[in-house]
Amino acid sequence: MTSIQPSPAVSLPEFADVAAARARLEGVAHRTPVLSSRLVNERVGGTLFFKCENLQRAGAFKFRGAYNAIASLDPATRRRGVLAFSSGNHAQAIALAARILETPATILMPLDAPAVKLTATRDYGAEVVTFDRYSEDREALSARLASERGLTLIPPFDHPDVIAGQGTAAAELFEEVGALDLLLVCVGGGGLLAGSALSAAELSPGCRVIGVEPEAGDDGRQSFQKGEIVTIPVPRSIADGALTTHLGKLTFALIQRLVSDIVAVPDSALVETMRVFAERMKLVVEPTGCLAASAALSGAVDCRGKRVGIIVSGGNVDVASYARLLAG
Ligand SMILES: *Cc1c(COP(=O)(O)O)cnc(C)c1O
Numbered sequence: 001m002t003s004i005q006p007s008p009a010v011s012l013p014e015f016a017d018v019a020a021a022r023a024r025l026e027g028v029a030h031r032t033p034v035l036s037s038r039l040v041n042e043r044v045g046g047t048l049f050f051k052c053e054n055l056q057r058a059g060a061f062k063f064r065g066a067y068n069a070i071a072s073l074d075p076a077t078r079r080r081g082v083l084a085f086s087s088g089n090h091a092q093a094i095a096l097a098a099r100i101l102e103t104p105a106t107i108l109m110p111l112d113a114p115a116v117k118l119t120a121t122r123d124y125g126a127e128v129v130t131f132d133r134y135s136e137d138r139e140a141l142s143a144r145l146a147s148e149r150g151l152t153l154i155p156p157f158d159h160p161d162v163i164a165g166q167g168t169a170a171a172e173l174f175e176e177v178g179a180l181d182l183l184l185v186c187v188g189g190g191g192l193l194a195g196s197a198l199s200a201a202e203l204s205p206g207c208r209v210i211g212v213e214p215e216a217g218d219d220g221r222q223s224f225q226k227g228e229i230v231t232i233p234v235p236r237s238i239a240d241g242a243l244t245t246h247l248g249k250l251t252f253a254l255i256q257r258l259v260s261d262i263v264a265v266p267d268s269a270l271v272e273t274m275r276v277f278a279e280r281m282k283l284v285v286e287p288t289g290c291l292a293a294s295a296a297l298s299g300a301v302d303c304r305g306k307r308v309g310i311i312v313s314g315g316n317v318d319v320a321s322y323a324r325l326l327a328g
Contacts, residue, residue, distance in 0.1 A: 010160065012253055015202040017164035018171055018195060021068040025168055028100065029064050032056050032169070034176050037281050044296050046303035049180070051173040054285050054315025058124075060241070061169050061192055061313050062093035062156070068165030069154045070097050078103050083151040085142050087113040088241055089314055090156040095124035106151055108142050116318055157191030158248025167195025173309050174203035181306040186291035186313050187211040187220045187262060188242040190251030196311060197258035207309075210301055211255065211262035212291040214239040214270070219246050221262040224255065238267045238325065241288030241314060263301060269294040271325050277312075278326065286317040287325070 035050045053061035070082055081104035084094040091107045098105035105126040109118060110133040122128050131141050146153055155162065169192075170183060183200050185193045193211045200207045213220050217235030223246070231246040247255065255262075273290035276297065277283040285293075292310045295301040317325075 010250065012250055013160040013164045013167075013195075013198065015167075015198050017160060018167040018198050018202075021064070021161070021164040022168045022171060024068055024071045025064060025165065028067060029168070030056055031172055034173060035281060035283070039280050040276065040297070044303045046296070046306045046308050048293075048296060048303065048308045048310055049173065049177045050281070050293065050310045050312050051169055052283065052312050053169055054283060054289050054312050056314075058089070058092045058096045059314055059316040060089040060093065060289075061166055061311070062089045063097060064168050065157075065159075065162035065165035065191060065195070066090065066093035066154065067097035067100070068168075069159055069161040070094070070101050070103055072161045073152060077152055080104075080150040080152070081106060083108065083142060083146050083149075083153045084156070085109070085138055086156055087117055089316055091117070091121045091126070092124060092316075094154055095121050095126035099125040106145060106149070108138065108145070114318070155248075157189030157244075158250050160250065163191050163195045163250060163254070164198075165195070166192045167199045169311060170196035170199040170309070171203060173311075174199060177307075177309070179204040179307070180207045180309045182301065182303065183207050183209045183309040183311075184292035184295050184301060185209065185211055185311045186239075186242060186288060187213045187247075188288070189244045190220060190247040190255055192311065192313060193259060194251040194254035197254060201258050208260040209258060210260055210295065212295040212300075213262060213264045214242055214291065215264040215266045217243055218262075218264040219244070220255070221264055223247055223252060224259070224262045227256070238270060238287040239291060241286065242291065263295055265291060265294040265298055265300055269298040269300075271328070273297055274322075275326055283312070284315050284317070284322065285312055286314050289314040
């Protein structure tokens with residue numbers, strides 16, 4: 001097997017790590033439901049299985065990776081605490097996982113992050129440290145906090161235990177519905193896609209795994225096609241969970257090895273999918289959580305005659321913008 005090691009110190013996670021993560025998450029993460037819709041199946045001409053991580057604890061799959069990463073730290077390191085920088089679902093996932101594991105959590109968030117997100121993260125018991133994203137260097141600040149307080153940084157995607165944790169959602173899906181022809185997964189930094197691909201390779205070897213990105217931020221597709229990590233300016237899209245500028249080193253190595261393709265869909269398709277989820281399936285799904293389903297519904301990926309798994313990644317959207325998007 002070719003070995004694409006990103007750095008000598010960190011090795012790529014394997015399916016065994018996903019299996020270990022499942023054991024850690026047992027009884028802690030929700031085993032989220034797998035739903036289907038006759039109407040959607042008729043529309044795309046295939047059989048779709050929706051793995052509903054919008055119903056996961058803290059509202060997104062991110063809880064899986066966050067909990068797995070913190071639970072994997074040795075006890076002394078864990079007691080000193082963890083640090084994360086995020087204004088979105090990773091922050092809430094780390095805050096909740098840390099509370100469950102009785103670990104102090106410090107979350108670095110931009111001063112101008114939405115108030116609801118600052119509050120939600122504090123409500124989970126984390127200490128929120130704000131910074132001015134226009135004048136302060138986030139990396140330097142987090143490095144200083146980490147060394148002053150002895151905290152361990154848990155990154156949102158490029159970490160073996162985070163990737164392994166994210167892979168548990170797809171593992172549950174395959175266990176429940178059996179082998180699939182296609183698995184569609186959204187892509188930000190690629191943690192969910194890389195982990196899902198590890199599970200597919202082991203549990204449904206013939207399954208093609210396809211990543212889905214917002215059209216305005218298709219760095220993953222560009223990287224996949226070029227064979228090297230491409231960095232783009234911060235994209236503008238309603239898929240706020242996928243506004244990363246580049247894939248991670250670990251995630252890219254796994255994606256190159258295990259993923260069949262990466263496609264992109266426009267924001268208009270995400271809104272249309274949000275509406276289908278709301279009207280037909282009674283599911284509240286955030287725009288980013290609609291990426292994978294949009295690839296099937298818009299025809300960007302041909303699902304005719306196929307058994308298709310769709311990871312619905314999250315449901316955290318404030319009701320005012322949800323209503324605005326659906327009305328627009
Ligand atoms: C973080 C996130 C993503 C992107 O996940 P990556 O592992 O960074 O690719 C997609 N959807 C939701 C809801 C998220 O919170």
